[in-house]
Amino acid sequence: MSFSTTRSFRRACLKLVCAVLPVLAMAGCSSFQAINALVPESGFTRIDDQAYGPSPRQAVDVYVPSTPSAGLRPVVVFFYGGNWDSGRRQDYLFVAEALTSLGYVTVLADYRIYPEVRYPGFMDDGAAAVRWTLDHLADFGGDPSRVHLMGHSAGAYIAVDLVLDERWLGERRKDIRSVAGLAGPYDFLPLTDPTLKIIFGTAADLRATQPIDHVDGGSPPLLLMSGLKDSTVRPGNSERLAARVRQHGGVAFEHYYPSLSHVTLIGALARPTRFLGPVLTDVGRFFSSGEPPAGGNIP
Template sequence: MIRRGWLSSLLGLLVSACRPVSVLNAIIPSAGMVLKRDVAYGAHARQRLDIYQPRDLTTAPLPVVLFFYGGSWDSGSKQDYLFVAEALTSQGFMVVIADYRLYPEVKFPQLMQDPASAVFWLKQHIADYQGDPARLFLMGHSAGAHLAMMLSLNASYLAQVGLQTAAIAGTVGLAGPYDFLPLTSARLRAIFAPPEQVWTSQPIHFAHGQHPPLLLMAGLKDDTVWPRNTINLAQAVEASGGNVTLKTYAGYDHVDMVAKLARPFRSRSPLLDDITVWMRQYGG
């Protein structure tokens, strides 16, 4: 049995969702997964994705979850999220974790090009890996939740690759920044410039009724991305007649909202169960 004090120390290693979590991943069992690593969805070195299949395929094709990690739009790496892949494959999902170009190489709205291209690639090719392109879910944490939500709410990004938002079965946002104006740092102002267009970076401005089902989740102790981002977006979508489910977690901070998917932490957390139950409502 893993002692609670040791778990607390391990959770402390996840000071930021964007840091490597090799210590955590080292204790994540991978025997239940088959990994296809560094599959190209474009020509750039960061246009690569990892595909995790449950080793015991009892049914196929499988529902697919495309996960976008956080990192303030300027850092992150797909190999850090083995623990997310293990959590979701344990529930019978195929999991895809994609790298994407980051600031300063790209700024918003160019930041949206790679996530949209990854969705397009999956719709075209995931059937070759026994995934079901008709049951494609998006999921993201922090900045990754922002990317996933922008793809789901602003149809223009998927339109650029010839898709509609109906291509997405549903979207899960974990502790995402959706309503974060005014920009409070020079770095954010650089990422989301020019000032007269910065409103287009805010998912809340695209809340409407014609979008995929949304599951919005936030920890009420999050002081990195304030919970009001999630609550405000949920209220705006609901007011517009959209399909949205809001889940909040007392005592959870920003890191908890992804770390508690990991096997050492999830036995006392409803997070994974809440995600799984919701996705199964929509074809997962």
């Protein structure tokens, strides 16, 4: 294949992916099979179906970078979105490929969803997946001093609330170095969606379901990322939570991408579509140095 043919093929693939992402968003679909088809399944070893509980959805897949390492590797536990009623870890190969390319052992976690569970069932599962990871770090060459959480949308809610609300991890939240939340709903009352009213209706006090109301200043640093074109989870969620954390003496950075939407924010992690925005670079910078991305803080 000639260079010009290869370049034309790549442009065609990019056009296809860019066309698919908005369709997925309109359909409310959390599946990214179209992107995964363009992601190389190399550069890592995958260990599938590691159970942290008895339910089929209480399991994780672990991705270990294939590149040599002089020491223990940093670890990221990733929680996907899907409105707490959809999603599966197998659809997020592109996230694992992205993070392993930076040298991170990556744990893609499933969790029980509605109607199997309602709140706080998925929070209990998120905590159990993190505890499993902390207990098995040595099996995958993970560094216990560099364990990070990350999530998108409903998964960002889980990842962030796990370190804001001490009831989920207890003292073990101190084992989490930092958390990156992409397009997370952290302060979304009143509930208007009928399904969300059912999912969160088990709580005696709805305020107790909101991450923003669990801020105590004791969480690890947070990076809250939002696309300014996100009409699904408004960027104000990140703005308000970051301000609340800082008011309590904690560390929280917010970062906004003017051209990204709810779906393209996570889609920008994929190798074929990283041209959409420097999301992977920004996450890697934060996890490795604790520093926020440069610029972009325009709520």
